[in-house]
Amino acid sequence: MLCKLPTILLLLTLMTAPALAGEKRVTVHVKGLACPFCTYNLEKRIKTLDGVPDKPNWRASVEKGTASFDWKADVPFDEDAVREQIRKAGFTPGKMEVADADSRAKEQAYQGKAHLIEVSNDQDKKQTVIALQVGAGENRRTLTLRPAERADRQESYATLKARLKDAATNDSVLVTVYGLPADKPKGDIILHRWSPQRFGAEVILNVDELACERCSTGVMRTVREVKGVLHVESDHDEDRVHIWTQSHEPDTAPLRKAIEDAGFKVTHVHVKSVKDEDANKHKAK
Amino acid sequence: MTRSNIATLLMAGLYLAIIAAYPTDLYAAGLNTDVALTPPEGGTIIRVQSRYLELSDDPTPMGREASVLVHPVTIVHGLTSDFTVLGTVPLVYQDVEFASGTEVDEFGVGDVTLLAKYRFYQDDQPGITTRWAAIGGLEAPTYDEPFSSESVDPIIGTVWTHQRRDWWLDWDVLYKFNTGGGLDSDDELRGDVALSYRLLGGESGAIGPWGLYAIGEINAKYITDGSTQLFGSPGLQFITPRWILEAGVQLPIHQHMKSPRLETDFVFVFSLRFQF
Numbered sequence: 117m118l119c120k121l122p123t124i125l126l127l128l129t130l131m132t133a134p135a136l137a138g139e140k141r142v143t144v145h146v147k148g149l150a151c152p153f154c155t156y157n158l159e160k161r162i163k164t165l166d167g168v169p170d171k172p173n174w175r176a177s178v179e180k181g182t183a184s185f186d187w188k189a190d191v192p193f194d195e196d197a198v199r200e201q202i203r204k205a206g207f208t209p210g211k212m213e214v215a216d217a218d219s220r221a222k223e224q225a226y227q228g229k230a231h232l233i234e235v236s237n238d239q240d241k242k243q244t245v246i247a248l249q250v251g252a253g254e255n256r257r258t259l260t261l262r263p264a265e266r267a268d269r270q271e272s273y274a275t276l277k278a279r280l281k282d283a284a285t286n287d288s289v290l291v292t293v294y295g296l297p298a299d300k301p302k303g304d305i306i307l308h309r310w311s312p313q314r315f316g317a318e319v320i321l322n323v324d325e326l327a328c329e330r331c332s333t334g335v336m337r338t339v340r341e342v343k344g345v346l347h348v349e350s351d352h353d354e355d356r357v358h359i360w361t362q363s364h365e366p367d368t369a370p371l372r373k374a375i376e377d378a379g380f381k382v383t384h385v386h387v388k389s390v391k392d393e394d395a396n397k398h399k400a401k
Numbered sequence: 402m403t404r405s406n407i408a409t410l411l412m413a414g415l416y417l418a419i420i421a422a423y424p425t426d427l428y429a430a431g432l433n434t435d436v437a438l439t440p441p442e443g444g445t446i447i448r449v450q451s452r453y454l455e456l457s458d459d460p461t462p463m464g465r466e467a468s469v470l471v472h473p474v475t476i477v478h479g480l481t482s483d484f485t486v487l488g489t490v491p492l493v494y495q496d497v498e499f500a501s502g503t504e505v506d507e508f509g510v511g512d513v514t515l516l517a518k519y520r521f522y523q524d525d526q527p528g529i530t531t532r533w534a535a536i537g538g539l540e541a542p543t544y545d546e547p548f549s550s551e552s553v554d555p556i557i558g559t560v561w562t563h564q565r566r567d568w569w570l571d572w573d574v575l576y577k578f579n580t581g582g583g584l585d586s587d588d589e590l591r592g593d594v595a596l597s598y599r600l601l602g603g604e605s606g607a608i609g610p611w612g613l614y615a616i617g618e619i620n621a622k623y624i625t626d627g628s629t630q631l632f633g634s635p636g637l638q639f640i641t642p643r644w645i646l647e648a649g650v651q652l653p654i655h656q657h658m659k660s661p662r663l664e665t666d667f668v669f670v671f672s673l674r675f676q677f
Binding site for chain 2: 149151156176178179204208
Protein backbone atom coordinates (compact mmCIF):
# COMPACT_ATOMS: atom_id res chain seq x y z
CA MET A 117 0.00 0.00 0.00
CA LEU A 118 1.43 3.28 -1.11
CA CYS A 119 -0.06 5.43 1.58
CA LYS A 120 1.39 4.64 4.91
CA LEU A 121 0.70 6.67 7.99
CA PRO A 122 3.93 7.42 9.82
CA THR A 123 3.18 9.21 13.06
CA ILE A 124 5.52 12.08 13.61
CA LEU A 125 5.90 14.46 16.47
CA LEU A 126 7.48 17.62 15.23
CA LEU A 127 8.17 20.40 17.65
CA LEU A 128 8.91 23.79 16.27
CA THR A 129 9.51 25.98 19.26
CA LEU A 130 9.35 29.72 19.04
CA MET A 131 11.02 32.47 20.90
CA THR A 132 8.56 34.89 22.37
CA ALA A 133 9.22 38.45 23.31
CA PRO A 134 7.13 40.52 25.67
CA ALA A 135 5.69 43.60 24.01
CA LEU A 136 3.25 46.39 24.63
CA ALA A 137 -0.20 46.06 23.08
CA GLY A 138 -0.33 47.41 19.55
CA GLU A 139 3.41 47.38 18.98
CA LYS A 140 4.79 45.78 15.86
CA ARG A 141 7.55 43.25 15.75
CA VAL A 142 9.97 43.79 12.88
CA THR A 143 12.25 41.05 11.60
CA VAL A 144 14.88 41.99 9.04
CA HIS A 145 17.12 39.66 7.08
CA VAL A 146 20.54 41.24 6.95
CA LYS A 147 23.00 40.14 4.30
CA GLY A 148 26.63 40.15 5.38
CA LEU A 149 25.88 39.66 9.07
CA ALA A 150 28.43 36.98 9.90
CA CYS A 151 30.01 37.71 13.28
CA PRO A 152 28.75 38.61 16.77
CA PHE A 153 30.72 41.88 16.93
CA CYS A 154 28.95 43.14 13.81
CA THR A 155 25.48 42.80 15.35
CA TYR A 156 26.08 45.78 17.63
CA ASN A 157 26.72 47.98 14.58
CA LEU A 158 23.24 47.15 13.45
CA GLU A 159 21.66 47.59 16.87
CA LYS A 160 23.25 51.00 17.27
CA ARG A 161 21.88 52.26 13.94
CA ILE A 162 18.41 50.73 14.27
CA LYS A 163 17.95 52.28 17.71
CA THR A 164 18.29 55.75 16.18
CA LEU A 165 14.92 55.31 14.43
CA ASP A 166 11.94 57.22 15.85
CA GLY A 167 9.72 54.15 15.66
CA VAL A 168 12.01 52.02 17.79
CA PRO A 169 11.17 52.17 21.52
CA ASP A 170 13.79 52.65 24.24
CA LYS A 171 13.61 48.96 25.06
CA PRO A 172 13.02 47.37 21.67
CA ASN A 173 13.51 43.72 22.72
CA TRP A 174 16.47 43.61 20.38
CA ARG A 175 17.38 40.14 19.14
CA ALA A 176 20.12 39.51 16.61
CA SER A 177 20.93 36.10 15.25
CA VAL A 178 24.15 35.46 13.38
CA GLU A 179 22.92 31.94 12.61
CA LYS A 180 19.80 33.15 10.86
CA GLY A 181 21.27 36.42 9.63
CA THR A 182 18.34 38.29 11.15
CA ALA A 183 17.61 41.03 13.63
CA SER A 184 14.25 41.66 15.24
CA PHE A 185 12.97 44.55 17.29
CA ASP A 186 9.75 46.21 18.39
CA TRP A 187 8.20 49.17 16.59
CA LYS A 188 6.06 51.76 18.37
CA ALA A 189 2.31 51.50 17.82
CA ASP A 190 1.90 55.23 17.24
CA VAL A 191 4.64 55.58 14.61
CA PRO A 192 3.92 54.36 11.06
CA PHE A 193 6.39 51.69 10.05
CA ASP A 194 9.02 53.12 7.70
CA GLU A 195 10.68 50.33 5.77
CA ASP A 196 12.91 52.69 3.79
CA ALA A 197 14.28 54.22 6.99
CA VAL A 198 15.07 50.77 8.39
CA ARG A 199 16.84 49.83 5.16
CA GLU A 200 18.83 53.07 5.27
CA GLN A 201 20.05 52.38 8.80
CA ILE A 202 21.07 48.84 7.85
CA ARG A 203 23.17 50.30 5.03
CA LYS A 204 24.70 52.86 7.42
CA ALA A 205 25.63 49.97 9.69
CA GLY A 206 27.60 48.55 6.76
CA PHE A 207 25.26 45.74 5.69
CA THR A 208 22.85 44.98 2.88
CA PRO A 209 19.16 44.84 3.79
CA GLY A 210 17.17 41.79 2.72
CA LYS A 211 13.63 40.68 3.38
CA MET A 212 11.63 42.42 6.05
CA GLU A 213 8.64 41.12 7.98
CA VAL A 214 6.35 43.12 10.22
CA ALA A 215 3.87 41.44 12.55
CA ASP A 216 1.86 42.31 15.62
CA ALA A 217 4.38 42.09 18.42
CA ASP A 218 2.08 40.01 20.57
CA SER A 219 1.09 37.61 17.80
CA ARG A 220 3.88 35.20 18.59
CA ALA A 221 2.56 34.79 22.09
CA LYS A 222 -0.76 33.73 20.62
CA GLU A 223 0.79 31.12 18.40
CA GLN A 224 -0.07 27.65 19.54
CA ALA A 225 0.49 24.11 18.56
CA TYR A 226 -1.90 21.93 16.72
CA GLN A 227 -1.71 18.35 15.78
CA GLY A 228 -2.93 17.33 12.39
CA LYS A 229 -2.35 15.42 9.24
CA ALA A 230 0.01 16.73 6.65
CA HIS A 231 0.96 15.63 3.20
CA LEU A 232 4.48 14.96 2.19
CA ILE A 233 5.15 17.09 -0.86
CA GLU A 234 8.74 16.14 -1.37
CA VAL A 235 12.03 15.26 0.25
CA SER A 236 14.77 16.90 -1.75
CA ASN A 237 18.39 17.83 -1.46
CA ASP A 238 19.49 21.42 -1.30
CA GLN A 239 22.79 21.18 -3.13
CA ASP A 240 23.94 24.62 -2.06
CA LYS A 241 23.46 24.02 1.63
CA LYS A 242 24.13 20.25 1.44
CA GLN A 243 21.09 19.40 3.48
CA THR A 244 17.83 17.56 3.02
CA VAL A 245 14.71 19.66 2.76
CA ILE A 246 11.35 18.23 3.73
CA ALA A 247 8.30 19.96 2.33
CA LEU A 248 4.95 19.26 3.98
CA GLN A 249 1.52 20.62 3.29
CA VAL A 250 -0.65 21.20 6.34
CA GLY A 251 -4.12 22.60 6.77
CA ALA A 252 -6.88 22.95 4.25
CA GLY A 253 -8.58 25.72 2.33
CA GLU A 254 -7.47 29.10 3.55
CA ASN A 255 -5.54 27.46 6.37
CA ARG A 256 -3.44 25.44 3.99
CA ARG A 257 0.24 26.22 4.09
CA THR A 258 3.49 24.62 3.12
CA LEU A 259 6.09 23.89 5.73
CA THR A 260 9.64 23.66 4.52
CA LEU A 261 11.74 21.94 7.12
CA ARG A 262 15.51 21.96 7.31
CA PRO A 263 17.94 20.86 9.98
CA ALA A 264 17.97 23.68 12.49
CA GLU A 265 20.82 24.86 14.63
CA ARG A 266 18.96 24.40 17.88
CA ALA A 267 19.41 20.99 19.43
CA ASP A 268 15.72 20.44 20.18
CA ARG A 269 14.81 21.11 16.55
CA GLN A 270 17.61 18.97 15.21
CA GLU A 271 16.29 15.99 17.09
CA SER A 272 12.79 16.50 15.78
CA TYR A 273 14.06 17.00 12.27
CA ALA A 274 16.24 13.89 12.44
CA THR A 275 13.28 11.85 13.71
CA LEU A 276 11.04 13.19 10.99
CA LYS A 277 13.61 12.50 8.30
CA ALA A 278 14.07 8.92 9.51
CA ARG A 279 10.33 8.31 9.61
CA LEU A 280 9.91 9.63 6.09
CA LYS A 281 12.66 7.44 4.69
CA ASP A 282 10.19 5.04 3.07
CA ALA A 283 7.34 7.46 2.58
CA ALA A 284 6.10 8.39 -0.87
CA THR A 285 5.00 11.73 -2.18
CA ASN A 286 1.48 12.51 -1.05
CA ASP A 287 1.66 10.17 1.95
CA SER A 288 -0.03 11.49 5.03
CA VAL A 289 1.95 12.23 8.12
CA LEU A 290 0.72 13.29 11.50
CA VAL A 291 2.55 16.31 12.83
CA THR A 292 2.40 18.53 15.83
CA VAL A 293 3.30 21.99 14.75
CA TYR A 294 4.04 24.87 17.05
CA GLY A 295 3.79 28.26 15.51
CA LEU A 296 0.37 28.50 13.94
CA PRO A 297 -1.89 31.33 15.04
CA ALA A 298 -4.36 30.51 17.78
CA ASP A 299 -7.36 31.32 15.64
CA LYS A 300 -6.63 28.42 13.28
CA PRO A 301 -8.66 25.28 13.94
CA LYS A 302 -7.10 22.66 16.12
CA GLY A 303 -7.35 18.90 15.89
CA ASP A 304 -7.10 16.86 12.77
CA ILE A 305 -7.27 19.00 9.68
CA ILE A 306 -9.15 17.60 6.75
CA LEU A 307 -6.70 17.92 3.97
CA HIS A 308 -7.41 18.57 0.38
CA ARG A 309 -6.14 15.31 -1.10
CA TRP A 310 -4.43 16.61 -4.14
CA SER A 311 -2.47 14.19 -6.17
CA PRO A 312 0.63 15.23 -8.11
CA GLN A 313 -0.30 12.83 -10.87
CA ARG A 314 -3.09 15.05 -12.08
CA PHE A 315 -0.72 17.98 -12.57
CA GLY A 316 1.08 18.33 -15.84
CA ALA A 317 3.98 20.51 -14.71
CA GLU A 318 5.36 22.51 -11.86
CA VAL A 319 6.52 26.02 -12.68
CA ILE A 320 8.98 27.49 -10.20
CA LEU A 321 9.40 31.24 -10.37
CA ASN A 322 12.05 33.09 -8.44
CA VAL A 323 10.58 36.39 -7.36
CA ASP A 324 12.69 39.29 -6.19
CA GLU A 325 11.97 40.48 -2.63
CA LEU A 326 8.91 38.37 -1.93
CA ALA A 327 9.41 39.69 1.53
CA CYS A 328 6.38 38.78 3.60
CA GLU A 329 3.47 36.43 3.94
CA ARG A 330 1.05 39.17 2.91
CA CYS A 331 3.03 39.65 -0.33
CA SER A 332 2.94 35.90 -0.97
CA THR A 333 -0.81 35.79 -0.46
CA GLY A 334 -1.31 38.62 -2.93
CA VAL A 335 0.81 36.92 -5.56
CA MET A 336 -0.95 33.59 -5.10
CA ARG A 337 -4.36 35.22 -5.42
CA THR A 338 -3.33 36.82 -8.73
CA VAL A 339 -1.72 33.70 -10.15
CA ARG A 340 -4.73 31.48 -9.33
CA GLU A 341 -6.75 33.52 -11.82
CA VAL A 342 -4.48 32.49 -14.72
CA LYS A 343 -6.05 29.88 -16.97
CA GLY A 344 -4.65 26.38 -16.55
CA VAL A 345 -3.34 26.95 -13.02
CA LEU A 346 -4.48 24.20 -10.63
CA HIS A 347 -2.51 24.91 -7.52
CA VAL A 348 -0.20 27.61 -6.18
CA GLU A 349 2.18 27.63 -3.25
CA SER A 350 4.57 30.35 -2.26
CA ASP A 351 7.67 30.30 -0.16
CA HIS A 352 8.63 33.80 0.86
CA ASP A 353 11.64 32.52 2.77
CA GLU A 354 13.12 31.31 -0.50
CA ASP A 355 11.56 34.02 -2.69
CA ARG A 356 9.85 31.38 -4.81
CA VAL A 357 6.38 30.73 -6.15
CA HIS A 358 5.48 27.15 -7.11
CA ILE A 359 2.66 26.77 -9.62
CA TRP A 360 1.19 23.45 -10.68
CA THR A 361 -0.47 23.53 -14.07
CA GLN A 362 -2.73 21.25 -16.01
CA SER A 363 -0.53 21.38 -19.11
CA HIS A 364 2.70 19.46 -19.38
CA GLU A 365 4.17 22.35 -21.35
CA PRO A 366 2.66 25.45 -19.78
CA ASP A 367 3.02 28.91 -21.27
CA THR A 368 4.96 30.72 -18.56
CA ALA A 369 4.46 34.22 -20.00
CA PRO A 370 0.99 34.76 -18.43
CA LEU A 371 2.30 33.49 -15.08
CA ARG A 372 5.23 35.87 -15.18
CA LYS A 373 2.93 38.73 -16.22
CA ALA A 374 0.50 38.01 -13.39
CA ILE A 375 3.30 38.23 -10.82
CA GLU A 376 4.78 41.33 -12.37
CA ASP A 377 1.34 42.95 -12.49
CA ALA A 378 1.18 42.30 -8.74
CA GLY A 379 4.27 44.48 -8.39
CA PHE A 380 7.04 41.90 -8.17
CA LYS A 381 9.97 41.16 -10.43
CA VAL A 382 10.44 37.60 -11.70
CA THR A 383 14.13 36.77 -11.90
CA HIS A 384 14.04 33.15 -13.02
CA VAL A 385 11.52 30.64 -14.37
CA HIS A 386 11.97 26.90 -14.26
CA VAL A 387 9.49 24.30 -15.54
CA LYS A 388 9.63 20.67 -14.54
CA SER A 389 7.34 17.87 -15.51
CA VAL A 390 5.48 16.58 -12.48
CA LYS A 391 4.45 13.38 -14.22
CA ASP A 392 7.99 12.31 -15.11
CA GLU A 393 9.36 13.20 -11.72
CA ASP A 394 6.57 11.42 -9.91
CA ALA A 395 6.89 8.36 -12.12
CA ASN A 396 10.61 8.25 -11.38
CA LYS A 397 10.02 8.47 -7.66
CA HIS A 398 7.59 5.56 -7.71
CA LYS A 399 9.85 3.58 -10.00
CA ALA A 400 12.68 4.05 -7.52
CA LYS A 401 10.53 2.79 -4.69
CA MET B 402 79.57 49.89 29.06
CA THR B 403 79.34 53.34 30.51
CA ARG B 404 76.52 55.79 30.32
CA SER B 405 78.54 57.90 27.88
CA ASN B 406 78.88 54.89 25.58
CA ILE B 407 75.14 54.39 25.67
CA ALA B 408 74.61 58.05 24.95
CA THR B 409 76.83 57.65 21.89
CA LEU B 410 74.75 54.70 20.76
CA LEU B 411 71.61 56.74 21.26
CA MET B 412 73.02 59.43 19.08
CA ALA B 413 73.74 56.83 16.44
CA GLY B 414 70.13 55.66 16.58
CA LEU B 415 70.99 52.11 17.51
CA TYR B 416 68.36 52.00 20.25
CA LEU B 417 65.75 52.56 17.60
CA ALA B 418 66.52 49.11 16.27
CA ILE B 419 64.61 47.74 19.22
CA ILE B 420 61.25 49.32 18.46
CA ALA B 421 61.74 49.38 14.71
CA ALA B 422 61.18 45.63 14.79
CA TYR B 423 57.42 45.78 15.35
CA PRO B 424 55.72 49.10 14.66
CA THR B 425 53.28 48.20 11.86
CA ASP B 426 51.62 45.44 13.91
CA LEU B 427 50.38 48.02 16.35
CA TYR B 428 47.43 49.32 14.38
CA ALA B 429 46.19 46.03 12.97
CA ALA B 430 42.47 45.83 13.68
CA GLY B 431 42.71 42.11 14.36
CA LEU B 432 45.21 40.36 16.58
CA ASN B 433 48.15 41.09 14.25
CA THR B 434 46.38 41.22 10.88
CA ASP B 435 44.09 44.02 9.76
CA VAL B 436 40.45 43.46 8.78
CA ALA B 437 38.38 45.16 6.09
CA LEU B 438 35.40 45.45 8.44
CA THR B 439 34.59 48.94 9.62
CA PRO B 440 32.43 50.42 12.38
CA PRO B 441 29.02 51.82 11.42
CA GLU B 442 28.51 55.48 10.61
CA GLY B 443 29.03 57.27 13.93
CA GLY B 444 30.35 54.13 15.62
CA THR B 445 33.52 54.09 17.70
CA ILE B 446 35.78 51.24 18.74
CA ILE B 447 38.51 51.48 21.34
CA ARG B 448 41.18 48.84 21.48
CA VAL B 449 43.68 48.47 24.26
CA GLN B 450 46.43 46.01 23.54
CA SER B 451 49.39 44.72 25.49
CA ARG B 452 52.30 43.29 23.55
CA TYR B 453 55.23 41.80 25.39
CA LEU B 454 58.33 41.12 23.28
CA GLU B 455 61.69 39.64 23.99
CA LEU B 456 64.49 40.42 21.57
CA SER B 457 68.03 39.11 21.41
CA ASP B 458 70.78 37.91 19.02
CA ASP B 459 72.41 41.30 18.84
CA PRO B 460 74.80 41.28 15.87
CA THR B 461 76.76 44.21 17.38
CA PRO B 462 79.40 44.02 20.10
CA MET B 463 76.90 45.63 22.50
CA GLY B 464 75.27 42.22 23.10
CA ARG B 465 71.88 43.74 23.78
CA GLU B 466 68.89 41.77 25.00
CA ALA B 467 65.62 43.60 25.37
CA SER B 468 62.26 43.07 27.02
CA VAL B 469 59.64 45.43 25.66
CA LEU B 470 56.08 46.01 26.82
CA VAL B 471 53.96 48.06 24.44
CA HIS B 472 50.42 49.23 25.08
CA PRO B 473 49.02 50.50 21.79
CA VAL B 474 45.75 52.33 22.37
CA THR B 475 43.70 52.59 19.20
CA ILE B 476 40.54 54.57 18.54
CA VAL B 477 38.56 53.79 15.40
CA HIS B 478 35.66 55.96 14.26
CA GLY B 479 33.29 55.40 11.37
CA LEU B 480 32.67 58.63 9.47
CA THR B 481 30.43 56.71 7.07
CA SER B 482 29.73 53.01 6.79
CA ASP B 483 32.64 52.65 4.37
CA PHE B 484 35.06 55.35 5.52
CA THR B 485 36.88 55.03 8.81
CA VAL B 486 39.60 56.96 10.57
CA LEU B 487 41.81 55.53 13.26
CA GLY B 488 44.60 56.66 15.51
CA THR B 489 47.07 54.62 17.54
CA VAL B 490 49.26 55.81 20.40
CA PRO B 491 51.78 53.27 21.69
CA LEU B 492 52.95 53.56 25.27
CA VAL B 493 56.28 51.75 25.48
CA TYR B 494 58.33 50.42 28.35
CA GLN B 495 61.61 48.73 27.52
CA ASP B 496 64.37 47.14 29.48
CA VAL B 497 67.66 46.78 27.61
CA GLU B 498 70.45 44.71 29.03
CA PHE B 499 73.94 44.97 27.60
CA ALA B 500 76.61 42.27 27.56
CA SER B 501 78.60 44.44 29.93
CA GLY B 502 75.87 44.01 32.54
CA THR B 503 74.48 47.52 32.16
CA GLU B 504 70.70 47.64 32.21
CA VAL B 505 68.65 50.59 31.01
CA ASP B 506 64.92 50.97 31.63
CA GLU B 507 62.98 53.49 29.61
CA PHE B 508 59.38 54.54 29.27
CA GLY B 509 57.91 56.72 26.58
CA VAL B 510 55.41 57.32 23.85
CA GLY B 511 56.05 55.96 20.38
CA ASP B 512 55.04 57.65 17.17
CA VAL B 513 51.34 58.23 16.63
CA THR B 514 49.73 56.49 13.68
CA LEU B 515 46.89 58.25 11.87
CA LEU B 516 45.18 56.23 9.17
CA ALA B 517 42.09 56.35 6.99
CA LYS B 518 40.46 53.21 5.68
CA TYR B 519 38.12 53.27 2.71
CA ARG B 520 36.13 50.16 1.84
CA PHE B 521 35.81 50.14 -1.94
CA TYR B 522 34.35 46.66 -2.40
CA GLN B 523 31.58 44.91 -0.53
CA ASP B 524 29.62 41.78 -1.44
CA ASP B 525 27.05 40.70 1.14
CA GLN B 526 25.18 37.40 1.05
CA PRO B 527 23.19 35.72 3.82
CA GLY B 528 25.79 34.85 6.47
CA ILE B 529 28.70 35.80 4.21
CA THR B 530 30.51 39.02 3.46
CA THR B 531 33.53 39.88 1.35
CA ARG B 532 35.11 43.29 1.74
CA TRP B 533 38.15 45.03 0.44
CA ALA B 534 39.56 48.30 1.73
CA ALA B 535 42.39 50.70 0.99
CA ILE B 536 44.45 52.17 3.79
CA GLY B 537 46.46 55.36 3.79
CA GLY B 538 47.95 57.62 6.41
CA LEU B 539 51.11 58.43 8.25
CA GLU B 540 53.11 57.90 11.36
CA ALA B 541 53.60 61.24 13.10
CA PRO B 542 56.61 61.74 15.37
CA THR B 543 56.26 62.33 19.11
CA TYR B 544 59.97 63.22 19.37
CA ASP B 545 60.14 61.08 22.49
CA GLU B 546 63.58 59.49 22.23
CA PRO B 547 64.35 56.69 21.69
CA PHE B 548 60.81 55.67 20.78
CA SER B 549 60.19 58.19 18.03
CA SER B 550 61.59 58.06 14.52
CA GLU B 551 61.38 61.87 14.53
CA SER B 552 60.08 61.77 10.99
CA VAL B 553 56.73 61.74 9.24
CA ASP B 554 56.40 58.33 7.61
CA PRO B 555 53.62 57.77 5.04
CA ILE B 556 51.80 54.42 5.06
CA ILE B 557 49.75 52.83 2.30
CA GLY B 558 48.15 49.44 2.08
CA THR B 559 45.18 47.27 1.40
CA VAL B 560 43.19 44.75 3.38
CA TRP B 561 40.73 42.07 2.28
CA THR B 562 38.28 40.07 4.40
CA HIS B 563 36.05 37.14 3.56
CA GLN B 564 33.83 36.35 6.50
CA ARG B 565 31.39 33.49 7.06
CA ARG B 566 29.52 32.45 10.18
CA ASP B 567 31.97 29.65 10.99
CA TRP B 568 35.25 31.02 9.69
CA TRP B 569 36.86 33.99 8.08
CA LEU B 570 39.99 34.91 6.22
CA ASP B 571 41.83 38.23 6.25
CA TRP B 572 44.92 39.40 4.48
CA ASP B 573 46.68 42.70 4.36
CA VAL B 574 49.67 44.29 2.70
CA LEU B 575 51.14 47.51 4.09
CA TYR B 576 54.08 49.63 3.05
CA LYS B 577 55.65 52.25 5.27
CA PHE B 578 57.92 54.87 3.70
CA ASN B 579 60.42 55.67 6.42
CA THR B 580 61.71 59.14 5.82
CA GLY B 581 63.95 59.46 8.86
CA GLY B 582 67.69 59.02 9.12
CA GLY B 583 69.75 56.04 10.23
CA LEU B 584 67.72 52.89 10.70
CA ASP B 585 64.56 54.84 10.00
CA SER B 586 65.61 55.42 6.43
CA ASP B 587 64.68 51.85 5.50
CA ASP B 588 61.16 51.28 4.27
CA GLU B 589 59.07 48.42 5.55
CA LEU B 590 56.73 46.03 3.72
CA ARG B 591 54.39 43.91 5.78
CA GLY B 592 52.02 41.14 4.74
CA ASP B 593 49.70 39.15 6.97
CA VAL B 594 47.20 36.35 6.51
CA ALA B 595 44.79 35.30 9.26
CA LEU B 596 42.30 32.44 9.39
CA SER B 597 39.73 32.36 12.19
CA TYR B 598 37.57 29.34 12.91
CA ARG B 599 34.63 29.20 15.30
CA LEU B 600 35.16 26.57 18.00
CA LEU B 601 32.08 27.38 20.06
CA GLY B 602 29.19 29.74 19.62
CA GLY B 603 25.69 30.51 20.67
CA GLU B 604 23.08 33.14 21.24
CA SER B 605 22.60 34.07 24.85
CA GLY B 606 19.72 36.18 26.11
CA ALA B 607 22.11 38.17 28.28
CA ILE B 608 24.92 39.01 25.87
CA GLY B 609 23.41 38.12 22.49
CA PRO B 610 25.37 36.18 19.90
CA TRP B 611 28.85 35.09 20.99
CA GLY B 612 31.65 32.94 19.67
CA LEU B 613 34.99 31.49 20.67
CA TYR B 614 37.33 31.46 17.69
CA ALA B 615 40.73 29.92 17.09
CA ILE B 616 42.95 32.13 14.98
CA GLY B 617 46.07 31.27 13.06
CA GLU B 618 48.18 33.93 11.37
CA ILE B 619 51.26 34.19 9.24
CA ASN B 620 52.96 37.58 9.60
CA ALA B 621 55.75 38.49 7.20
CA LYS B 622 57.91 41.59 7.13
CA TYR B 623 60.60 42.84 4.80
CA ILE B 624 62.76 45.87 5.51
CA THR B 625 64.58 47.45 2.61
CA ASP B 626 67.95 46.99 4.29
CA GLY B 627 67.44 43.28 3.57
CA SER B 628 66.00 42.20 6.94
CA THR B 629 63.20 39.63 6.82
CA GLN B 630 60.92 38.17 9.46
CA LEU B 631 58.26 35.48 9.29
CA PHE B 632 56.06 34.63 12.26
CA GLY B 633 53.47 31.96 12.95
CA SER B 634 50.83 33.34 15.31
CA PRO B 635 48.20 31.16 16.96
CA GLY B 636 45.59 32.74 19.21
CA LEU B 637 42.08 32.74 20.59
CA GLN B 638 39.30 35.31 20.30
CA PHE B 639 36.14 35.55 22.36
CA ILE B 640 33.67 37.73 20.51
CA THR B 641 30.43 39.28 21.74
CA PRO B 642 28.38 42.13 20.24
CA ARG B 643 30.03 44.78 22.45
CA TRP B 644 33.54 43.50 23.10
CA ILE B 645 36.27 41.17 21.91
CA LEU B 646 38.86 39.61 24.16
CA GLU B 647 41.79 38.08 22.33
CA ALA B 648 45.18 36.63 23.10
CA GLY B 649 47.91 35.07 21.07
CA VAL B 650 51.59 34.57 20.61
CA GLN B 651 53.89 35.33 17.69
CA LEU B 652 56.61 32.78 17.18
CA PRO B 653 59.44 33.30 14.68
CA ILE B 654 59.57 30.85 11.78
CA HIS B 655 62.35 32.64 9.96
CA GLN B 656 64.39 35.73 10.79
CA HIS B 657 67.26 37.41 9.07
CA MET B 658 67.93 40.80 10.61
CA LYS B 659 70.57 43.14 9.34
CA SER B 660 72.89 44.74 11.88
CA PRO B 661 72.22 46.36 14.25
CA ARG B 662 68.61 45.10 14.44
CA LEU B 663 67.70 42.55 17.09
CA GLU B 664 65.81 39.34 16.41
CA THR B 665 62.48 38.74 18.09
CA ASP B 666 62.29 35.66 20.33
CA PHE B 667 58.52 35.81 20.81
CA VAL B 668 55.64 38.25 21.24
CA PHE B 669 52.70 37.77 23.60
CA VAL B 670 49.62 39.69 22.57
CA PHE B 671 46.62 40.43 24.76
CA SER B 672 43.87 42.69 23.52
CA LEU B 673 40.47 44.06 24.44
CA ARG B 674 38.22 45.79 21.93
CA PHE B 675 35.11 47.62 23.00
CA GLN B 676 32.63 49.40 20.80
CA PHE B 677 30.09 52.05 21.72
